[in-house]
Amino acid sequence: MSTTAVLIQAVIGLLLLAAAWLTPSFTLATLPFGVRVPSERVQEPVVTEQRRAYRWWIALAGSTVLAAGTAWGLGTDATAAAPVTLVAVLTVQLAGYLRAHRAIAAVKQREEWFGGLRQGVAADTSLRTDPARFPWPWALPAVLLTLGTAVAGVVRYPSMPAQLAMHFNGPGQADRLAAKSVGTAFAPVFAQLGTTLLLLLVSWLSFRARPELDPARVKVTADQHRRFLARMARCLMALTFAADLTIALFGWRIWDGARALSPLPLMLPVALALAVVLVVALRSGQHGSRIPVAEPAEPADSADSAGTAPALVHRDDDRYWRLGGLFYLNRADSAAFVPKRFGVGWTINLGSPYGMLFVALTIALAVGLPLLTH
Structure with a gap:
């Protein structure tokens, strides 16, 4: 491969690793590695430990894979070096995420973190x-x-x-x-x-x-x-x-x-x-x-009403998320797009007809555009 192509491969790989290393920093505290947890459990030892282990894994395993792929690209003319290296980097990220997800989910289930809590779903009509x-x-x-x-x-x-x-x-x-x-x-x-x-x-x-x-x-x-x-x-x-x-x-x-x-x-x-x-x-x-958003002022009688009912927490919806929280499938949910569990953005509800229609249109576009050039 040319030096320029290897340089592009290395820069893209570094960006992927940097994004993966930073992702736990801007993920919701109540969704560590795609696991829904109550707010009082966000500082549990298993959460802190898995966050630290994940970052060490990304830094060490990810940089090793990227360095090996870069050396492969510089030392050979193999055009497959760049895509194989980037796929390997993504695989390292996925492995680290799934390991952290399973560890936190296992402790959550064993200790019944949502046991006795009042769960619900909030809406804002505005x-x-x-x-x-x-x-x-x-x-x-x-x-x-x-x-x-x-x-x-x-x-x-x-x-x-x-x-x-x-x-x-x-x-x-x-x-x-x-x-x-x-x-x-x-x-x-x-x-x-x-x-x-x-x-x-x-x-x-x-x-x-x-x-x-x-x-x-x-x-x-x-x-x-x-x-x-x-x-x-x-x-x-x-x-x-x-x-x-x-x-x-x-x-x-x-x-x-x-x-x-x-x-x-x-x-x-x-x-x-x-x-x-x-x-x-x-x-x-x-x-x-x-x-930053200004917190609304509490009503004057909030102190009098405090303690009359347990605080409402987000519903534990882990059962709708497959493959470690990467894919969402809920036929009872009419939304075609839902917020991602890990990272920023949205993902498709694979249980929604409109979500699947979007998947079909994307595939048709990816297949159809190359055919126009023949």
Whole structure:
């Protein structure tokens, strides 16, 4: 592999490891490694121990795997070195997460942490009557860039070479050519269109996802949810623009007849956008839990009513989360998207028809776009 390709592999691997190491810092205290726990149990020894063990595992095992993969890429011409190394890094992260999840879940079940607690689900009707507004103006740069690339393609189509490079290997050399046609010449535009529509759809649907509200702090967590939606939507729009910019740079080089590309400058916009997303996610916390919001004033008679009923805690819903809290399947839940248990963002309810429809559309888009270039 070329030195540039190995450098990209190493940078992506380091970003993955950094994100994994930092994730416990902005995950909700009541959801350590995807396990729902009562607020009074967040400082249990097993939680603290597994958080520390997970970070040591990510630092040592992850860096070892990344170093070995980088050495493999520098010492050979194997194009498989980069994808295999990154998959190995992700596998290390998954193994560390699952080990921590199982350890905490086992202690929780053995000691019956939710035993005797009053469980419930909270709702804030204002999220429906006065929903958060989607920041549509932030989508304008990506849309205009896609339109601009399409216009540039139309203008340059007559002067494009008869054979266009459609795929590049790890070192950046063209390894597949195709005759010029509408499908091959405008493949970058189709890719931009698909990327823009998909990320816009994900951002828009996130505003209709079920919020993660704390029954003991409904108003505060609802306000945090609103602000978090706005922040993450803007981040996704910035990421969409960065991805479209990378695709545009890639397309313009193809239209010039380039048979070799340096991948590093092409990937720079996406790398910078991902770094911004990571910083915003860290500052916001999971579901916006670190966003400062003014606490509502307690009613005057709160002291008199205190102690009349046990405090309400979030329902223990671990049974709906499969494979260590990575996948959500609840046919009784009408929401197509729900907050993730570990990390920032949303995941699909595999028990919802609308969730499965989104999965089918995503697969169709991934399969259909390459077919347009043939």
